[in-house]
Amino acid sequence: MEKTVIFGHRGYPAKFAENSLEGFRYAVNHGAEGVEFDVHLTKDGVPVVMHDEKIDHTSDGKGWIKDFTLAELRQYHLTNGEPVPELKELFEILENQNLWINLEFKTNLVHYPNIEQIVFDLAKQFHFVHPIIFSSFDYVTLKNCQEIDPNQTYYYLVDQKVTNPAKVIKENHFAGIHPEEYLNNDTIVQRIWTVDDPELAKQYFEKHVAGIFTNNYPLMKKIRDEVQK
Template structure:
C-alpha cells in the first residue's frame, strides 16, 4: 500500500456485502484488497474478548441482552445474520496474523467499561505476528490512559464525535498517535486523522483531496477506486 495515500479501512469488515463484524466479511476483506480493517471489542461475562459493535446483541444477532451478561458459551449459541456465531477476538486475530493489512481495534468501553479489558486485549495481541502495529482507539479517554500505562509503545488514537478545538494540542499532551473524528478537522498544524464512517462519495472526495491519513467505510472497494481517481 502507498503510505502517501489515504488508507481505506473496512469498517466492521465489509458490511455492504456481508454481516457486520463477521469472520466472513473480514476474510473477504483480507483476500480482496482492503488496506485496513476496523472492529470493536467487548468482554463476555467470563472475560473473553469478542468482536461486535453494540453493547447489546439485539441488533445483529438472533438474541437479546447485553454481551456482559453472557458467558462465551452462551454467546456462541447466538447467530449473526449470516448464520455465524459472534466471533472471538482470537479468531479474528488468527485471520489477520501475518497479513499485510492495517488493524484498527476499538475498545468499546464508552458506555460499559469492562474490567481488565485493556490488559486482556493487549496480552492477547502479543501472541500474534502482525505485519503492522495495531492501531488502538476508543471514545473512552480512561481506556486509552489505562492502555498507555500497560504498554506506552503502542499506537493509541482518540475517537470522538465532538468538535475538538485544538486537536494538535490534545494529541501532543496525551501522547496519542492521532485522532479519529466523525468529520474532517481543519487544523493549522498537521495531525493524523482517520475519519468515520465515510460512505458518501462526495464527502470522501473532499477528504481525499486533503490526504487525510485514513477513512473507515462500509464499502471499501468503492472507496479504493474513488481514492485512486482523486489521489492518482
C-alpha cells in the same frame, strides 16, 4: 504525499454481515488495506467482536454482552449464521496479512474490567505486519493502555468538534484523533468515520487525510485512486 488508507468498517457490511468472520476473510483476500472492529468482554472475560454493547441489533439474540459467558453468547448467531466471533478467531485471520488493523475498545458505555490487559496479552500471541492501531471514545481506557504499554499507538475517537486537536494529541501523548468529521488541521493524523458518501470522500482524499473508515471499501478505494493519482 502518502495515499489515504481505506479501512473496512466492521469488515465489509455492504456485502456481508457486519463484524462477521466471513466479511473480514473476504476483505483480507480482496484488497482491503485495513479493517476496523470493536471489542467487548463476555461475563467470563473473553474478548469478542461486535459493535454494540448488546447483541440485539446484529444477532438473533437479545441482551448485554457483559451478561453472557462465552458459551452462552455463542448460542446466538449473526445474520449469516455465524456465532458472535471471538477476537482470537479474527486475529487468526489477520495474522501475517499486509493490512492495517484498527481495534476499538468499546468501553465508553460499559467499562469491562481489565479489558486492556486481556486484549494486549492476546495480541502478543500473534504476529501482525503492522502495529495495531488502538482507539477508543473512552479517555480512561486510552490512559489505562498507555500505562500498560506506552509504546503502542493510541487514537482518541471523537464525535464532536475539537477546538485544538494538536494540543489534545500532544498533551495526552496520543498518535492522532479519529473524528466523525474532518478537523480543520492538516498537521495531525486523523482517520475519519464512517465515510460512505462519494462526494464527501473526494473532499477528504483531496486533503490527503491519513485514513477513512467505510462500509464499502472497494468503492472508496476506486474513488481514492482517481483523486490521488
